[in-house]
Amino acid sequence: LIDSFRDKEKVDILLKQIDKLNIKDKEYRFMEVCGTHTMSISRFGLRTLLPENILLISGPGCPVCVTSQGEIDAIFDLVKNNDVIIATYGDLLKVPGSNGENLYILRSMGFDIRVVFSPLDVIEIAKNTDKEVVFLSIGFETTTPPSAGLVKQLVKENIKNVSLFVMNKTMPKVLDFIANQENVMVDGFLCPGHVSAITGERLYEPLVRSGFACVISGFEPVDVLMSVKLLMEQVNKGEFWVENNYGRVVKRNGNELAMKLMYEVFEDSDAYWRGIGVIEGSGLMLRANYKDFDAMEKFNIEVDYSKSLPGCRCGDVLLGRIKPTDCSLFGNRCTPEDPYGPCMVSSEGSCAAYYKYGG
Numbered sequence: 001l002i003d004s005f006r007d008k009e010k011v012d013i014l015l016k017q018i019d020k021l022n023i024k025d026k027e028y029r030f031m032e033v034c035g036t037h038t039m040s041i042s043r044f045g046l047r048t049l050l051p052e053n054i055l056l057i058s059g060p061g062c063p064v065c066v067t068s069q070g071e072i073d074a075i076f077d078l079v080k081n082n083d084v085i086i087a088t089y090g091d092l093l094k095v096p097g098s099n100g101e102n103l104y105i106l107r108s109m110g111f112d113i114r115v116v117f118s119p120l121d122v123i124e125i126a127k128n129t130d131k132e133v134v135f136l137s138i139g140f141e142t143t144t145p146p147s148a149g150l151v152k153q154l155v156k157e158n159i160k161n162v163s164l165f166v167m168n169k170t171m172p173k174v175l176d177f178i179a180n181q182e183n184v185m186v187d188g189f190l191c192p193g194h195v196s197a198i199t200g201e202r203l204y205e206p207l208v209r210s211g212f213a214c215v216i217s218g219f220e221p222v223d224v225l226m227s228v229k230l231l232m233e234q235v236n237k238g239e240f241w242v243e244n245n246y247g248r249v250v251k252r253n254g255n256e257l258a259m260k261l262m263y264e265v266f267e268d269s270d271a272y273w274r275g276i277g278v279i280e281g282s283g284l285m286l287r288a289n290y291k292d293f294d295a296m297e298k299f300n301i302e303v304d305y306s307k308s309l310p311g312c313r314c315g316d317v318l319l320g321r322i323k324p325t326d327c328s329l330f331g332n333r334c335t336p337e338d339p340y341g342p343c344m345v346s347s348e349g350s351c352a353a354y355y356k357y358g359g
């Protein structure tokens, strides 16, 4: 299946079709919202195959990258000041704190930090300890339903020694924010395939009403180039609609069960995005009847949202204002081996993608 989406002949045909559609004195600016798109575009060198006037701009779809510095530092304080077990996805291990430490370093110092592949792994950890277990819940609509499933299971099994450090966010408000930015001129969005598999197509309808082309895309070279072609068709016509170019995974209504589960346990809240600030209604918090599982309340955690990493321009990268290579720390002070900012750490981070595969 994958081979046919990496087929060179199909890629060549699509490049010819793109060339035909290309109005050469026009600049096409398409934002790939999802970090997996960013990685795939860099990995397969797709930018280098496209005409120079078609720009693929990275967006804010890497959950680790958009998490605020204050929250990252608060996690480290929690680890150091309490006898807890931290359960986390691997992506967060190397994210640096303000003083250069990370969870990886803290684990080597003896703090109990465990990598999980599913939130449900937390259940087994909790059943085999008397300690408090804190799950670092992070991600967009794709990974939030499993966190909700964890909370439901904790209730069902009457497990009390688990709480969630909730950093989950949702897509609609941040897309709206980008669309209304004065200095980020975007013609259309390469809409995230994974998120769309949960939310469905309707998420993007406000964007097309505001005059943006929207194509939901898969992640292989043929997927992405076909999506670019479809975006160009909308822009050239001046007519906009939500086109689903990832029909093998994304259904019109998404995964309604997952969305229902998510909103049974969580509700919308304001959220702080790294380098951007607070976006109203763009985050999630536990509903009142699940507050016993809120690590912030259980451990009296205060987050200082004013914190930032001096010199790191992740915020500008995430909003498509600059390319990663425009950051003066790129490739010298900040590399994947010794990352200074989160966009260089995450496997979905734009800076890591540019470093590994080139722009």
Ligand code: SF4
Pocket (backbone or CB within 6 Å): 311, 312, 313, 314, 317, 324, 327, 328, 329, 330, 331, 334, 340, 341, 342, 343, 344, 345, 351
């Ligand atoms: Fe931040 Fe490093 Fe990217 Fe610069 S290169 S924006 S310091 S992550």
